[in-house]
Amino acid sequence: MSEVLSVQGLCKYYEKFRLENIAFDLRPGAITGFIGRNGAGKTTTLKSLLNFVHPDAGEIRFFGKTFGGNETEIKSRIGFVSGGVHYYTMKKLKAITAVTARFYPAWDEGAYRNYLERFSLDENKTPGELSEGMKVKYALTLALSHGAELLLLDEPTSGLDPVSRDELLEIFLDLAERGTTILFSTHITSDLEKSADDIIYIKGGRVVERGAVGDFLARYRVARWTGEAPAGALMGVKRDKTGSSALVAADFAAGEGVILEDADLETVMVHMEREGAQ
Known part of the structure; x- marks a missing residue:
């Protein structure tokens, strides 16, 4: 079976x-x-995948196919939601939906109605009457209502309250169980720990880590100490009011006065982004 999305040398x-x-x-x-x-x-990266910006090099394949000659088919099988959601501010949602649905042969009106209710959206309102969080919910409703096999989401939980975020993650898990593939960017790493199977970590325009979330976290631990820094490879040393900490390899040999803790995604990112981290 072809990969849902394969990116090489972008x-x-x-x-x-x-x-x-x-x-x-x-x-x-x-x-x-x-x-x-x-x-x-x-x-x-996400915009390059969809040709919103034109890559200078690389190969991108959706369902084993490139955009050349296949763009309409590919776009009918994917859903994309950007963090910056913009609609005609004075048009009612139901009018925007009617236009959108015409582009998707597999549009599912039942699914659309279900997500309207689930997200407490009133289609008689206009985008100008919605909060930023509700605009994201509406964009997701459109993306989820045409049977997309792949969802590409740029900060989908941005602007949502914790309860709405949790509800959205539950939807993601339900979709994945039914075979939908999801790629989403976020700064809220706790959301990924609740839902993500895999991780792609990009730093300075390069992918520095990728793979299963559990495998990624298992490679690191956090060392904490007060006073003189311990010997050994320390990544992203930082201070706080209780002492200092750094990211270390999972097999780091802790000396006296050093406490080793399991690392979560946020802690790994904070340390790896410090100056001098590799």
Whole structure:
């Protein structure tokens, strides 16, 4: 079976930023989190996948096919939601939906009605009457209502309250169980720990880590100490009011006065983004 999405050697060059040799595959039915700090290249990558910006090099295949000659078919099988959601502010949602549905032969009106109710959306309102969080919910409702086999989501939980975020993650898990593949970027790493199977970590325009979330976290621990730094390879040393900490390899030999703790995604990111981290 072809990969749902396969990216090889993706490059995009700007005057002050370079996306370099991005490569990854998405496993069918898996939820993959795309992480990295602001400006790392997450949004540029996602937009390059859909040809919203034109890559300078690389090969992108959806369901084993490139966009050349297959763009309409591919886009009918995927859903995309960007963090910046913009609609005609004075048009009612039901009018926007009617236009959108015409582009998707597999549009499921029953699913659409279900998500309207689930997200407490009133289709007689206009986008101008919605909060930013509700705009995201509406964009997701459209993306989820045409049987998309692949969802590409750029900060989908941005602007949502904790209860709505949790509800959305539950939907993601339900979709993945039914075979939908999901790639979503986020700064809320706790959301990934609740839902993601795999992780792609991008730093400075390059993928520095990828693989199963559990395997990724199992490679590291956090060392904490007061006073003199311990001997050994320390990544991203930082201080707080209780002492100092650094990311270390899982087999790091802790000396006296050093406490080793399991690492979560946020802690790994914070330390790896410190100056001098590899």
